[in-house]
Amino acid sequence: MPCKYVIGCGDELARAMLAWREVAPALALQMREIDPDAGQAAIAAAIDGIEAIDGASAFVAVDARYLNGLRLDLMASLRLRGLAMPALVEPGALVAAGARIEDNCWIGLGAIIQQGSRIGFNTVVGAGAIVASGVTVGHSSWIDEGVVIGRGARIGAQVTLGLGVIVGHGRQIGKLCIIDKAGRIELDVAAKTFIHATHAHPIVIIGA
Known part of the structure; x- marks a missing residue:
């Protein structure tokens, strides 16, 4: 069963988990919560161990803080690992x-x-x-x-x-x-x- 990593924080993370369960119930969801004020250390910890194997994909759920920059940084880090990130x-x-x-x-x-x-x-x-x-x-x-x-x-x-x-x-x-x-x-x-x-x-x- 393909794994979907959902990474983020707060209400957006909770809502994204519920939405993915409804949209793609066959996916095995793994939630990774970050501390948005912990900088690059938070990003590294949140994506530790995530690999693009067996059809794994990811989704980032973060609000507009830091001019949408935190969401962008997380996405960039996951793309570098080769993960698909469908809408x-x-x-x-x-x-x-x-x-x-x-x-x-x-x-x-x-x-x-x-x-x-x-x-x-x-x-x-x-x-x-x-x-x-x-x-x-x-x-x-x-x-x-x-x-x-x-x-x-x-x-x-x-x-x-x-x-x-x-x-x-x-x-x-x-x-x-x-x-x-x-x-x-x-x-x-x-x-x-x-x-x-x-x-x-x-x-x-x-x-x-």
Whole structure:
């Protein structure tokens, strides 16, 4: 029986275990929990002994902390070991036949990915989110529950879109942006821009 290693922390790890049990009940699941504040030592300990043998695969379940970097580091370490990392598409999600979902993506319950859209590797699309046609989402992004991304939009790598965000048709959100202020985005957003509900104006990180 193939083994699936599920590595992560907190609520995301628990939810991923439940989802994989439902999606692929024949898999032998092994949970590896990490301490997200322990740095590289945590990654090394979490993947110790994991090998790409007998059809083994892996999945990383970590939230958007550290600009989605912790999830990215874990995935990179597992890929170096040669493990397959297929996407998790929860029951009830609707993914068009012409959409592309890359490795270690997590498409939540009831999410909709429309025709011609591409979800980059290691990206989470939360429950009930809508990704319209022709959208590109860069790798290691976090699209929270219920977010709406209009057709033809371009979302950069390691972007976080929080609850209540609506990205207008054709808009571009630069890499490493965090937008957690509910509302409609009708202008392009430059890379490394933080838009928070607690700040009256966007914050742009320069030289990071």
